[in-house]
Amino acid sequence: MTRLSLLDLAFFIAESEASPKHVAGLHIHQIPKGGKAGFARQLYEEFLTHTDVQPPFDQVIHFVSPALMPSWGAAESVDLKQHVFFHRLERGTNDRAALYALAARLHEPVLDRSRPLWEVHVIAGLWDRQFAVYYKMHHAVADGITMTRWGVESLRTTPGDPTVTPVWTLAHTRRGDGRSKRLDQAIAGTVWKQLTANSKRAVGIGRLTAMLALEAVRLTKNAIALPFMASGDTPFTGNATPGRQFATAAVPMARIDAIRKQSRATLNHVALTCLDGAMHRYLADEGIALDRPITIQMPVNLRREGEKGGGNKIGIILVDLSPPTDDAYVRLRNVGYSLRNVRSMIDAVAPEAVETYTILTGLLGQIAGMLKLADVVTPMGNTLVSNVPGPAERLYLKGAPLLEMHPVSTLPATHLLNITLFSYAGTLHFGLIATDALPHLGRLAAYVEEEVAALEEAVGIAASTAPDRPARTRSRPAGQRAAQRGQP
Numbered sequence: 001m002t003r004l005s006l007l008d009l010a011f012f013i014a015e016s017e018a019s020p021k022h023v024a025g026l027h028i029h030q031i032p033k034g035g036k037a038g039f040a041r042q043l044y045e046e047f048l049t050h051t052d053v054q055p056p057f058d059q060v061i062h063f064v065s066p067a068l069m070p071s072w073g074a075a076e077s078v079d080l081k082q083h084v085f086f087h088r089l090e091r092g093t094n095d096r097a098a099l100y101a102l103a104a105r106l107h108e109p110v111l112d113r114s115r116p117l118w119e120v121h122v123i124a125g126l127w128d129r130q131f132a133v134y135y136k137m138h139h140a141v142a143d144g145i146t147m148t149r150w151g152v153e154s155l156r157t158t159p160g161d162p163t164v165t166p167v168w169t170l171a172h173t174r175r176g177d178g179r180s181k182r183l184d185q186a187i188a189g190t191v192w193k194q195l196t197a198n199s200k201r202a203v204g205i206g207r208l209t210a211m212l213a214l215e216a217v218r219l220t221k222n223a224i225a226l227p228f229m230a231s232g233d234t235p236f237t238g239n240a241t242p243g244r245q246f247a248t249a250a251v252p253m254a255r256i257d258a259i260r261k262q263s264r265a266t267l268n269h270v271a272l273t274c275l276d277g278a279m280h281r282y283l284a285d286e287g288i289a290l291d292r293p294i295t296i297q298m299p300v301n302l303r304r305e306g307e308k309g310g311g312n313k314i315g316i317i318l319v320d321l322s323p324p325t326d327d328a329y330v331r332l333r334n335v336g337y338s339l340r341n342v343r344s345m346i347d348a349v350a351p352e353a354v355e356t357y358t359i360l361t362g363l364l365g366q367i368a369g370m371l372k373l374a375d376v377v378t379p380m381g382n383t384l385v386s387n388v389p390g391p392a393e394r395l396y397l398k399g400a401p402l403l404e405m406h407p408v409s410t411l412p413a414t415h416l417l418n419i420t421l422f423s424y425a426g427t428l429h430f431g432l433i434a435t436d437a438l439p440h441l442g443r444l445a446a447y448v449e450e451e452v453a454a455l456e457e458a459v460g461i462a463a464s465t466a467p468d469r470p471a472r473t474r475s476r477p478a479g480q481r482a483a484q485r486g487q488p
Helices: 006-013 039-048 096-107 144-153 183-216 253-263 267-285 328-347 351-370 441-458
Strands: 022-030 059-062 071-074 084-088 118-124 130-138 244-252 295-301 314-320 383-388 400-408 417-424 427-435 472-475
Touching (some): 022 096, 039 118, 039 130, 096 130, 096 244, 144 383, 244 253, 244 400, 244 441, 253 267, 267 328, 267 383, 267 417, 267 427, 314 328, 328 441, 400 417, 400 427, 427 441
Parallel strands (some): 084 118, 295 383, 383 417
Antiparallel strands (some): 022 130, 022 400, 059 071, 118 130, 244 472, 417 427
16 A cells, blocks of 8 residues: 555545545547547547556555555456546537536536546537547646646657557556565665655745745845735635636747747746736726735645656745736736745755645645635635646647647635646646636636737737737636646
8 A cells, every 4th residue: 555645635634525626637639530420439438448457547545544544555446437438518519618617517526535536538529520538636646747747648649640548557656676675774764764854844944934934024025925915805715615617718839938038038927927917807897906916826846857756746835926017017027026036935945845834834724714714814825826837749649639738727625716827739728717606707718818918019029920829718608708847
């Protein structure tokens, strides 16, 4: 059995019907040339024949185990019909809104803990001879970056390769090299590793505490966001409810790159600037004017270069975006200043310290969520924004080109909105997941594209010279129109 880390265990502790802890991806494919209308159904049936399920897709959580800690153990058997499903959109409703409505419904329920914690849904009946595959996995099994890597490994880089290797048939967990150690050597190594990690953790937490304390008493002006200082006057926070809605926007990477080069900014600077402007416009529509920056919680990847283990190795840090302004260029500079200071703060401490900080602050947020206090206490941040890097080249599934990859994240018990950025094949996708309690989610997604155009104008990119591929905004109807390493 493999024991859970504290961070992985936290996802189980924090899980509820209103706040399920799984992450997902919605992939939209084009039926290949010569493929028949029943291509998606045939793919689903072929999926069911791949019964050699590999770790971690054969793992079940055991909360009572000989290790005295919740642990993963291999299931006696895995019935693929309990994990792989087929859907067809109703005739006459084969549009994007119907697909997003289905994805939102699939994203609502908690995964059954008596089975391995993953699902795959093949969806037929889309527009223009397209189909979709929705992948869903518990956050305790993998973080977004790991899940993306696994998904990419199951696809092909050329359309001429028709082989199907479903994600659950690939061994993703790291295996030993077969060489055994003496018991005393193994124990000594483990103890030394733990002592070293605890030492780094203690020193790092001390540094983080000192930096935050100096910022709190205004002896420094590093624009480091402090916990539980975000404005509580937005509809983005509150007690989460079970219902879900989903919306997306997609911006050609060529437009993002043009802004980056013109302003000497990074992808994260540009993307967060556009999100910041979109959220302020959304709040203005709701009659809300803030006198301080929007604060986001941003996951950062704590894995070392080349590290490929499962589970989670992330930290959650707070980032103050720009003070309210109508000038997109000023907003870009403010966001860049804030992100650079946060980056310096992270680089000054060991990853273990950031992980501990994440657990401690998350615990306080979880207590507020469990006590249903999110509507009355000051929130940790206004929303979560993740950046998951995806493949730059187009991928294929049984010869079917993968046209779009949309991220679908999880919601804390104290938030009504989560936004994930995902880059794939020349497009930056914005995936917005929210509870049904958040009004006009599609309007917020639409504002993202409009803010890209506003930023282009602000940095001096003329409309005649800007890349001519328009951004596309998509959502499920709700009454209205609906860094690259995951670090700032």
